[in-house]
Amino acid sequence: MKSKFNIYYKYLFASGFAAVSLSCSNTKYLKEGQMLYTGAEVKIENDTISKKEKNELQTALEENLVPKPNSTILGLRPKLYFYNIAKEPKKDKGFNYWLKYKVGEKPVLLGDVDREFNKDIIQNYSENKGYFNAKATYDTVSKNKKAQVIYTVRPGARYLISNVKFQQDSTLVNREIQALTNKTILKAGQPFDLDVIKSERERIDSGLKERGFYYFSGDNIIVQADSTVSKTHKVELNVKLKEDTPDLATEQFSINNVIVFPSYNIQDVKKGKYSVPMNPDSLSKYAYEDIYVIDPQHKFKPKIFDRALYFKKGDLYNRSNHNLTLNRLISLGVFKFVKNEFVVSDSLNHKFDAYYLLTPRQIQSLRLEALGRTNSANYAGSELNLNWTHRNFFKGAEQFKAAVYGAFDVQMGGQENAKNIFRAGANVQLSIPRIVAPFRFNSSSAFVPRTNITLGYELLNRTEFYKLNNFNASFGYVWKENARKEHDLKVIDITLVSPANVTQAFIDQAKTPAALRVVEEQLIFGPTYTYTYTNTMLPKTNTIYYKGTLDLAGNITGLVTGANVKKDKQKEIFGVPFSQYAKIENDFRFYHKFTEKSSFATRFIGGIAYPYGNSEFVPFSKQFFSGGSNSIRAFRARTLGPGSFDPRTIPPDALLDQSGDIKLELNAEYRANLYKFLNVAAFVDAGNIWLLHDDKDRPGAKFSKDFLSEVAVGAGVGLRLDFSILVLRLDLAMPLRVPYYEKGNRWAFDRINFGDPSWRKDNLVLNIAIGYPF
Secondary structure, eight states: HHHHHHHHHHHHHHHHHHHHHHHHGGGOOOTOOOEEEEEEEEEOOOSSSSSHHHHHHHHHHHHOOOOOOOOOOBBOOOOHHHHHHHOOSSSSSSSHIIIIIIOOOOOOGGGGGHHHHHHHHHHHHHHHHOOOOEEEEEEEEEETEEEEEEEEEEOOOOOOEEEEEEEOOOHHHHHHHHHHHGOSOTTTTOOHHHHHHHHHHHHHHHHHTTTTTTOOGGGGEEEEEESSSSSSSSSEEEEHHHHHHHHGGGGGOOEEEEEEEEEHHHHHHHHOOOOSOOOOGSSSEETTTTTEETTTTTOOOHHOOOHHHOOOOOOOHHHHHHHHHHHHHHHHHSSSEEEEEEEEEEEETEEEEEEEEEEEOEEEEEEEEEEEEEEEETEEEEEEEEEESSOOOOSSSEEEEEEEEEEEEEESSSSSOOOOOOEEEEEEEEEEESOOSSSOOOSSSSSEEEEEEEEEEEEEEEEEEEEEEEEEEEEEEEOOOOOOOOOEEEEEEEEEEEEEOHHHHHHHOOOOOHHHHHHHHSEEEEEEEEEEEOOSSOOSEEEEEEEEEEEEEHHHHHHHHTHHHHHHHOEEEETTBBEEEEEEEEEEEEEEEEEEEEEEEEEEEEEEEOTTTTSSOOOGGSSSSOOOOTTTTTTTTOOSSSSTTGGGGTTTOOOOOOOEEEEEEEEEEEEEEEEETTTEEEEEEEEEEBBSSSTTTEEEETTTTTTTGGGGEEEEEEEEEEOOEEEEEEEEEEEEOTTEEEEEEOHHHHGOOOTTHHHHHHHEEEEEESSOOO
């Protein structure tokens, strides 16, 4: 024990010595008279404003100061150190160039700091926030070739808004501005803030754009501030239209003609094939409803544009319908570029024509994909996909996709006799850009709703064990309320699994009835519904993702037929018992961004599948699994659980595909960028699966009040190579809590022994995967 402690102290001493050396060594590279700039501090001297206002002002001022000092990690400047130790490269390439200018960071010197400029920034920013009497000074503190600049600000009292006036006149645009005043963000009693004033101008501009003032701009609004109306630090705001506002900006426009070019090409424009604006006399032959579709070759059905366009002849222009139309045209998926132009066609009556210039994508494409993969279940393999896509199948922007594929997974060690897996199949999908239903469906979303029809077949051959023929078909709808909310309803989703060539070797190796269910004949049909919400695309510090799925199989059929397997009343369709169950699954994720290069991600998965009526068990393919590269990474795929069931009790040659009816899982991961495409992570995973019923072949598998004591925990570190087009992920994990160990002794800290080769083999799990786990 004493020798171990000595080793720890040596490591601790060495680490501390290296830190001190790294900290001090940067200044020795400075030339005579140079000083390393270590940053700035802003001190606020004011007794009249609150502590909160003082902190907000101080933080904002420090963020606006330039330049920023060299980056630090735990008080050290490793990037500066690499810059200093690297030799000056002779060429703009090579190791020295990479180390000095890519990894390293040039020193920021005191001479680089324009203190007068920063003082002006401080005073101007303070005035923009209502501190009209702000004064700033600065002082430089230096020691050991390091210098810091301290700025002292005396902002004085903050001016508050006493009154807001919207100047009135008899013009149409002024009347519309007056109609928008009830939602003004300029409020009496609030501090004067130039950013709020700019936002008010943008608000008025947006409101007028919704009322037909297409050519209006926020710059046409001026907000005058008068601080002479009061001697108690108050300011009066007067909002009015600038006198030099162009006449065109004050006119309210409506739509005259709506004209669509669905095969617009810039090269054809250069050849003179297009004319914008068009001669009104030449439009009549292209008329469809209230729009004109210039499509001489009849590549597209005109009605798809009638559904997508939200501007009709005679409509008052508004920005919402403008953006809505553009987004819906893009979401059709058949156009590569969408451009919109408004051309004044009747200046006397303030009307313009709306032109939509649409450049189609390649209508048909053929793509061949070759994929390689490996997983923590000791399988490695490859997949070959051939995909054909037609983006205008019936000339109504219908997308037809057909694919054939073949794949194999080969056992690379681990469990003996697991056998190789071969898969081959084909599938087709028709996606129609509207809701095909006996009822009328209206959507004002920027995303076109779709009706999806799919058919597929897959042959799975687990050599020397069995073959599974898997047929599936579905009909349903996908629609979005907005960019954050999506609904996916499959009205009918049918799966038929038909086993073949089940060998005695498999039956012998399966050992338990649960393992044999993988080759049961299955007929699964019913509706499924998935709701997805995400705001992860927004530039926010905290973002979330949620996906909830409800799967109801055979419910109505079971009710009508009176199916009850427990009373020996199991019903069949075409000689196959149909599955009856209800399943719900929730996937919730939370992301917190510390900086642009570091973040924290968490995920919770909770699900339950309940069989009843015609089924005693949930079909194997619909149950839950745990372990693997996207789950609890310290345990190999499908080897964890259910509950406290001990897989060591299964003979070494038995199959370990463990499934459950309940799943609980929690993951947490810290992510940081080291260099460009190189990212690192530290993670902790916890969770398990359980059964709803007792299983004599798997003791401890049932969910009980002691389920928390059966939660597995694993942790590890990872490398992620982010090449934008793909992310290659390597995660090394180890179990910290093993649910099948003796109760009260499930934490693995006492068993950790990195020096033991057999321990490393059994407990260090390397996951190689594509993409992030969540």
